[in-house]
Amino acid sequence: MAEWKDFASYGTDALADVLQGVAGLYGxxxxxxxxxxxxxxxxxxWVLRRSGSDVDIAIYRFPDLLTSVDAPDRAGTLSWASTQPLGxxxxxxxxxADAVIRLHGKDGYRAKWVEHPFPVAALRELRRLHVRYDGCERRHGGAST
Ligand SMILES: [Zn+2]
Incomplete structure (x- = not known):
């Protein structure tokens, strides 16, 4: 999943979008x-499509966000695809997300991404769903947020 490393270079509230997108797959x-x-x-x-216990992940590229917002997925170029278990x-x-907050801290994150505070609520919600539905026993940095 090499794409994830690109997170920090984007101006949108990318981390919150990812956390909320994945959380929306549960249930x-x-x-x-x-x-x-x-x-x-x-x-x-990014298009995440739940298929039973798996998720089909596809990343489509469009040359210009301003004109592609309403375009269907198939109008873009498929640049990456993978199927992974939801858990x-x-x-x-x-x-x-935990690695980001460990590295920068909430204040450092805010300073870096002026417009967006670290998405604490979105992280907490995904953690709750992941533990509940996937039965994960790792702690996922719960103490820090
Ligand atoms: Zn886990």
Missing amino acids: DDNAVRRFSFDLEPAEAR LLGHVVLEA
């Missing part, structure tokens, strides 16, 4: 969630 076997990263000017659109996806995303 619905047919859930579909989309969120986009602004690559200035390109759009990278693993939730786990990896939580670990990534």
Whole structure:
């Protein structure tokens, strides 16, 4: 899942979008969630499609976010696709978010991403769902947030 390392370079509230997107997959076997990263000017659109206990992940690229916002997925270029168990996806995303806050702290994160505070509530919600539905016994940095 090499794409995750690109997080910090985007101007949108990318981390919150990812956390909320993945959280939205729990509790619905047919859930579909989309969120986009602004690559200035390109759009990278993530499409997460729940399929039983798995999630089909696809990343579509569009040359210009301003014109592609309403475009269907198929109008973009498929640049990455993978199928992962939901439990693993939730786990990896939580670990990534925890790593960000360990590295920068909430104040450092805010300073770096002026417009967006660290998405504490979104992180807490995903952690709750992941522990409840996936039965994960790792702590996921619960003490720090
Ligand atoms: Zn876990």
